Amino acid sequence: MTTAAPRATAPLRDDRRTVLVVAILSSFVVGLDSSVVNVALPAIRQELGGGLVVQQWTVDAYLVTLGSLILVAGSLSDVFGRVRIITWGLVVFGIASVACAIAPTGEFLIVSRAFQGVGGALVTPSALALIVAAFRGAAQSKAIGTWTAWSSAATILGPVVGGLVVDSIGWRWIFVLTAVPIAVTIPLVLRITGDVHPAVRPRIDVVGAVLAVVGVGGAVLGLIEQERLGWGAPVVVAALVLGALALGAFVPWELHVTRTTGSPLVPLALFRARNFAVGNLATLSIYGALSMVFFVVTLFLQEVWGFPAWLAGLATLPPTVVLLLVSSAVGGLAGRFGPRWFMAAGPAVAAVGALLMLLVGARPDVYWVAVFPGLVLIGFGIALMVTPLTSAVLGSVPQSEAGVGSAVNNAIARIAGLVMVALAGVVLGGEMSVAGLHRAVVVMAVLLVAGAVVSAVGIRNVPAPT
Known part of the structure; x- marks a missing residue:
């Protein structure tokens, strides 16, 4: 049985500046935490022990819960309201961050990181749906x-900030670093007076949620663990098979729920919207390429050129600076002229930047000739593409389903990144080298060009639904 839920009047219109600050701070914290931990792994291993296993699961526990629960969180956001879900997410994330900071053992840290992923999954789709x-x-x-701009900056700035914090005051403080902004954000969330609720509160699709968690979680677990095992x-075979079976059952189950109760976890009708379907296809290609860019280049700078972690992070800052300078202006222009050609041009420009790194050799003296201009072009391409892509995808779905629409897009982007990072070892030939980097940037460029073509052919400049 369904129960009526009140609909907010003029949802969030009186709190737009607060909403934007909350969305930025929430996503910034989650993005920063996702990337800042990597540079702390050697220090964590030295203090807590456990070797490579603890290092792997310090990262993996967060990714598995974040990646597998994000679809469920998007559905919860649409059912219970964005403000309520983002508040829950921030509280869980903050408590888990404090637990990570005081972790006495590796096992305790791993469990705390898994709970951070739960909080991150609740925050991620709700933040964008608020906007x-x-x-x-x-x-x-x-x-x-x-x-x-700020969300992307958090992900890219993470290695620089993390390196400086670890080197100066210790690895535990990187988790304090994420807990402090949360303490500022929660009072701001409580100032938001409106929210978006459905006219009728539907049932939660529990079976669909379990299939999504098992499917995405199994795939993520298998892809991550295959690098180690x-x-x-x-374990890898079982995880991938179970994940594949769950994902294979997901669409038929969602169609069944649509016919019977009308309250599926993922309304498959969303994919009937051309820009939603095409935008997510472009996301799969583009975000897979971008994830490989930052993973491979950061590894190359450290393992081949011998940069320390903080310097490697600093050397990859150009895209962050470009994003901060350009993204807001591009968003305004895309709002006036439509997303299509921005989404086509952005990946093409980024592909040129990736191919510039074919000039990279074994000596770091070519950084300013090959890596720096390549990263600048990649950053400019990202800035041209990301905002229009997000606007096209979410602008093609009803406002009442923006939470699940955002969650689907986020899940596809993260899964694309996980797949490409998992396959990086194959592309690199088993170890980081100049030849491996050259192969990787060619793969990046091909994926980016594919995303550009898909966007140019498939995206339409149409008004958003009301």
Whole structure:
């Protein structure tokens, strides 16, 4: 049985500046935490022990819960309201961050990281859905541009900030670093007076949620663990098979729920919207390429050129600077002229930047000739593409389903990144080298060009639904 839920009047319209700050801070914290931990792994291993296993699961526990629960969180956001879900997510994330900071053992740290992933999954789709509910038209595109710039900056700035913190005051403080902004953000969330609720509160699709968690979680677990255990390991095979079976059952179950109760976890009708379907296909290609860019280049700078972690992070800052300078303006322009050609041009420009790194050799003296200009072009391409892509995908779905729409897009982006990072070893030939980097940047460029073509052919400049 369903129960009526009150609909907010003029949802979030009176709190737009607060909404934007909350969305930025929430996503910044989650993005920063996702990337800042990597540089702390040697220090964590030295203090807590456990060797490579603890290092792997310090990262993996977070990714598995984040990647597998994000679809469920998007559905919860649409059912219970963005403000409530983002508040829950921030509280869980903050408590888990404090637990990570005081972790006495590796096992305790791993469990705490898994709970951080739960909080991150609740926050991620709700943050963007808040912006969709509060802004309209060109103002929405500009707000998404600002949000995109700061969210992306957090991910890219993570290694620099993490390296400086670890080297100066210790690895535990990187988790304090994420807990402090949360303490500032929660009071701001409580100031938001409106929210978006469905006219009728539907049932939660529990079976669909379990299939999504098992499917995505199994795939993520298998892809991550194969790097350590190999493709033939029983755990890897079992995880991938179970994940594939769950994902294979997901679509038929969602169709069944749509016919019977009308409350599926993922409304498959969303994919009937051309820009939603095409935008997510472009996301799969583009975000897979971008994940490989930053993973491979950071590894190359450290393992081949011998840069320390903080310097490697600093050397990859150009895309961050470009994003901060350009994204808001691009968002405004895309709101006026439509997303299509921005989404086509951005990946093409980034592909040129990736191919510039074919000039890289074994000596770091070519950084300013090959890596720096390549990263600048990649950053400019990202800035041209990310905001219009987000606007096209979410602008093609009803406002009441923006949470699940955002979650689907986020899940596809993260899965694409996980797949490409998992396959990086194959592309690199088993170890980081100049030849491996050259192969990787060619793969990046091909994926980026594919995303550009898909966007140019498939995206339409159409008004957002009301």
